[in-house]
Amino acid sequence: MITTDRRSRRDSLQGAGQFKTTYGADQAVFPVAQDRVVVAAAVMAAFVVPPLVASDYWLQAVLIPFLVYALAAIGLNLLTGYAGQLSLGTGGFMAVGAYSAFKLATAFPHLNILVVFVLSGLVAAAVGLFFGIPSLRIKGFYLAVATLASQFFLVWLFNKVAWFTNYASSGTITAPDRTLFGVVITGPNSTAAARYLLALGLVAVFAVIAKNLVRGRVGRAWMAIRDRDIAAEIIGVRPLRTKLLAFGISSFYCGVAGAGLVFLYLGSAETLAFDISISFLVLFMVIIGGLGSILGSFLGAAFIVLMPIVLANAPHAIGLRLPVALQKQIELMVFGGLIIFFLIVEPRGLARLWQITKEKLRLWPFPH
Amino acid sequence: MVDLLYAVAVAPFKDMAGAPAFLIEVLIGGIFAGLMYSLVALGFVLIFKASGVFNFAQGVMVLFAALTLVGLLERGAPVVVALALTTVVMVALAFAIERLVLRPLVNQAHIILFMATIGLNFFLEGFGEMLWGANVKKLDIGIPDRSFIVRGVQINQLELTAAVTAAVLVTLLAVFFQRTRIGRALRAVADDHEAALSIGVPLKTIWIVVWSVAGVVAIVAGLMWGAKSGVQFSLSLIALKALPVLILGGFESVPGAIVGGLIIGVGEKLGEVYWGPLVGGAIENWFAYVLALTVLLARPQGLFGEKIIERV
Numbered sequence: 001m002i003t004t005d006r007r008s009r010r011d012s013l014q015g016a017g018q019f020k021t022t023y024g025a026d027q028a029v030f031p032v033a034q035d036r037v038v039v040a041a042a043v044m045a046a047f048v049v050p051p052l053v054a055s056d057y058w059l060q061a062v063l064i065p066f067l068v069y070a071l072a073a074i075g076l077n078l079l080t081g082y083a084g085q086l087s088l089g090t091g092g093f094m095a096v097g098a099y100s101a102f103k104l105a106t107a108f109p110h111l112n113i114l115v116v117f118v119l120s121g122l123v124a125a126a127v128g129l130f131f132g133i134p135s136l137r138i139k140g141f142y143l144a145v146a147t148l149a150s151q152f153f154l155v156w157l158f159n160k161v162a163w164f165t166n167y168a169s170s171g172t173i174t175a176p177d178r179t180l181f182g183v184v185i186t187g188p189n190s191t192a193a194a195r196y197l198l199a200l201g202l203v204a205v206f207a208v209i210a211k212n213l214v215r216g217r218v219g220r221a222w223m224a225i226r227d228r229d230i231a232a233e234i235i236g237v238r239p240l241r242t243k244l245l246a247f248g249i250s251s252f253y254c255g256v257a258g259a260g261l262v263f264l265y266l267g268s269a270e271t272l273a274f275d276i277s278i279s280f281l282v283l284f285m286v287i288i289g290g291l292g293s294i295l296g297s298f299l300g301a302a303f304i305v306l307m308p309i310v311l312a313n314a315p316h317a318i319g320l321r322l323p324v325a326l327q328k329q330i331e332l333m334v335f336g337g338l339i340i341f342f343l344i345v346e347p348r349g350l351a352r353l354w355q356i357t358k359e360k361l362r363l364w365p366f367p368h
Numbered sequence: 369m370v371d372l373l374y375a376v377a378v379a380p381f382k383d384m385a386g387a388p389a390f391l392i393e394v395l396i397g398g399i400f401a402g403l404m405y406s407l408v409a410l411g412f413v414l415i416f417k418a419s420g421v422f423n424f425a426q427g428v429m430v431l432f433a434a435l436t437l438v439g440l441l442e443r444g445a446p447v448v449v450a451l452a453l454t455t456v457v458m459v460a461l462a463f464a465i466e467r468l469v470l471r472p473l474v475n476q477a478h479i480i481l482f483m484a485t486i487g488l489n490f491f492l493e494g495f496g497e498m499l500w501g502a503n504v505k506k507l508d509i510g511i512p513d514r515s516f517i518v519r520g521v522q523i524n525q526l527e528l529t530a531a532v533t534a535a536v537l538v539t540l541l542a543v544f545f546q547r548t549r550i551g552r553a554l555r556a557v558a559d560d561h562e563a564a565l566s567i568g569v570p571l572k573t574i575w576i577v578v579w580s581v582a583g584v585v586a587i588v589a590g591l592m593w594g595a596k597s598g599v600q601f602s603l604s605l606i607a608l609k610a611l612p613v614l615i616l617g618g619f620e621s622v623p624g625a626i627v628g629g630l631i632i633g634v635g636e637k638l639g640e641v642y643w644g645p646l647v648g649g650a651i652e653n654w655f656a657y658v659l660a661l662t663v664l665l666a667r668p669q670g671l672f673g674e675k676i677i678e679r680v
Contacts, residue, residue: 086479134661137668141422141482145615146664148608149657156654160647276608280486287483325502332494339487344472347480 018362029211034361046200051193059192060265066305067199068260073285073297074210075253080283081291082214083246084226085135089147090254090282092131092154095274096124097255098262099164102173105263106166113178113186117202117259124255125248127154132247136240151279159271174268186263195264202260206253211294213249222246223292254282288342290349299350307335380642394637400527402633403534404596407589408610409617409625410541411582416619417558418578419470421481425488427607429583432496433458434590434599438507439500451587458583466575493604502601507594530592537588538626541581545622550577558620612660618673627671632656 018033020026030036050063072094079085101120104111131150138146158164165173177187184190185198213219221242224232233239262269281304289300311331315322322330346352384391411426436457440450469484516523545551556564557574565571593603613632617624639655669675 134665138664139668141478141619142615142664142668142670145611146657146661148611149654149661152654152657156650160650284483284486287479291479326498329494329498329502332490333498334494336487336490336492336494339490340469340484343476343480343484343487344469347473347476 027215029215032358032361034364035358043204046204047197051197056192059196062305062309064192064196064199064265066301067196067203068257068265069282069285069305070298070301071203071206071260072254072257072282073289073301074207074294075250075257076282077286077289077291077294077297078210078214078222078253079246079250080286081293081296082219082226083222083243083250084229085132085243085246086140086144087147087247087250088144088276088279088283089131089150089154091274091276091278092151093124093128093251093254094258094261094278095154095158095271096127096251097121097258098269098274099158099173100124100255101259101263102175103164103166105176105178109176113180113198113263116178117256117263120259121252121256124258125252128251128254129244129248132244132251135243135247148276151276155271155274158274170270172268172270173262175263188267199260199264202256206256207294207298210253214294218242218245226292284339288339288349290351293349293351293355295354296349296351299354303350307338311335375646376643383642394641395634396523397527398634398637399630400524400531400633401637402613402629402631403531403626404527404589404592404629405606405610405613405632406626406629407530407534407537407585407592408606409613409629410538410622411585411589412610412614413617413619413622413625414541414578414582414585417622418554419557419575420478421470421485422478422619423582424482424485424607425492426582426586427604427610428489428492428496429458429461429586430590430593430606431599431601431604432461432492432590433583433587434507434594434603435496435500435505437587437590438505438594438599441507442505454587455584458587459580462576462579462583465579466572470575471572489604493601497601504598504600505594507591507599526592526595530596533588533592534626537585538622541585541622544581550574554578609656612656615670616660616663618670620674621670621672624670624672628660632659635659 018031020031025031030039050059054063072090075093076087076090079087097120100123101116104116104119105113108116127150131147134146135143159171162168162171165171168174174188175186177184177189179185180198183194185194214222221232221237222245224235224237225239225242225246229239232242258274261273266273285300285304286297287300288303289298290296308331311334312327315327315330342350408426408430411429412423415421415423415426433454437450437454440453441447445453465488469488470481473481473484516525543551545555553564553569553574554577556567556569557571561571564574589606590599590603593606597603613625613628615628616631617626617628636652636656636659639659640652644651663671667673
């Protein structure tokens with residue numbers, strides 16, 4: 001994936017700035033050397049460091065939810081950021097993934113857990129395709145509200161039909177114990193480190209796929225539809241196929257994320273875990289992070305997952321003791337205020353800040 | 369299969385024909401519920417018309433207005449004074465929103481403004497509860513929640529009051545939009561920001577006015593909903609009930625909000641009473657959305673929305 005081109009490297013050593021001499025190098029995923037090194041180092045570190053040093057609290061309460069939400073955010077970003085279809089049905093599609101993973105894992109106990117994840121993603125994709133059909137006629141905020149239909153209907157369905165929860169009287173689904181390479185990786189007996197590594201593996205693989213998807217033919221078709229759908233249609237992008245593909249692939253990602261939410265993060269969940277607020281949360285991540293940016297999905301997820309934790313601990317850290325209710329209300333206010341603040345400062349998201357930095361790095365150290 | 373078809377397509381209508389008084393009761397209930405939704409949807413429409421902002425915080429504005437009103441009443445203020453003070457608070461809120469949220473974000477994409485109103489949603493929720501407390505409050509405005517019977521049909525007094533209030537409010541708004549100077553300016557802004565600016569319509573003032581009016585509509589909605597089901601956090605969720613009304617009627621249309629509300633209210637009640645039992649009930653959460661979605665498939669801009677004309 002990462003193209004190391006000898007000539008471009010030599011050029012970057014000779015003068016200021018990094019200039020490319022082949023098309024291959026210019027089209028590389030990470031054309032800037034510093035970026036390449038930082039990303040490679042970050043991915044390596046993510047696999048090695050946290051399982052060794054992070055406490056269970058950090059893994060369980062911070063890193064695993066971050067990864068799961070990042071995956072969902074990538075999914076929504078493909079749909080909203082790249083293909084321009086505003087959706088508020090994320091929670092519903094995640095629920096489809098979670099419940100199909102639960103049904104598959106309990107009905108076929110010997111099925112490899114990775115296969116279960118992929119299959120539940122496919123089920124979510126099928127449901128997403130169905131609910132994507134109205135997008136051919138309905139646009140903008142009308143579509144956003146229309147996707148709420150899928151959100152409410154799906155959650156109602158899982159609540160109402162006991163078959164989905166294997167007739168559990170509590171109405172909750174619980175991740176069963178499953179092993180991968182002899183290690184218990186999901187369920188109550190798994191360690192946080194094992195679940196973290198599985199989540200990280202999934203996110204890494206799917207992020208690479210998404211990154212390549214959006215810079216290829218499919219991604220360009222999505223962006224054409226997003227920017228001006230009639231013009232795109234005229235130059236030969238088929239709206240039906242392109243929009244439905246966006247809904248399908250996006251729902252696949254959300255479905256896998258939903259399965260991860262239950263199997264890797266929560267352990268057990270009821271439909272409440274997939275209500276409308278989760279759809280908004282993921283949409284926040286996408287917009288704060290940056291619409292149309294894979295990196296932005298990660299930054300947004302980190303921001304939204306970390307922010308409540310920071311806010312919850314901040315008064316304690318500066319020695320302030322507040323009543324629980326008051327603290328909760330202040331948290332809400334600061335959270336809302338920060339969202340507005342970030343939108344005002346950089347409406348194109350956190351990823352845009354990184355992009356500006358990268359432009360500077362490309363010509364580093366002499367900008368002229 | 370035949371049984372199923374019978375249960376879906378024949379039995380409900382037989383039930384309706386069998387008990388006309390009950391059907392009328394259901395219909396009236398639906399109309400009242402629909403007008404209550406319209407009250408909330410109106411706030412959305414006003415702001416969308418004049419600024420193109422999809423104001424998700426409308427539901428929380430309703431909650432905030434109701435909380436302020438109840439808080440003032442609890443502290444012993446007479447009803448009239450409390451109403452006046454709440455209006456002042458909502459106008460002040462409109463000023464603050466224009467200055468702190470809208471002005472810095474002018475010319476941004478619609479989705480960014482939409483997100484900003486969701487941020488506002490969180491902020492107001494925390495702020496309102498911090499000021500007035502989070503526990504459930506009773507709002508008593510002197511209208512008893514009683515029913516009386518007219519020709520065998522039960523009518524709830526509170527719902528009737530709400531319906532009349534909604535009708536009066538809509539008439540006032542229609543007059544305001546059509547007949548006053550500011551109303552004309554509002555329509556000009558809704559039509560084209562730049563053209564309105566170029567002939568000297570002050571955009572900032574217009575935004576403050578429109579958010580203030582939406583705030584007043586929120587007070588009325590909060591009053592009615594609060595009297596019906598108590599003032600509590602769940603009041604802000606009625607925004608979610610107003611959304612299908614909104615897309616059904618069309619984002620830009622005041623009459624659309626009313627007609628959409630009536631259709632959703634009646635459809636929801638009929639669906640719940642006659643078809644709900646078939647699928648185990650509790651369908652009101654999604655039924656309105658599916659109904660609105662079906663209409664949208666035929667008319668993508670809603671029933672009364674402005675036709676979307678697309679050019680390359």
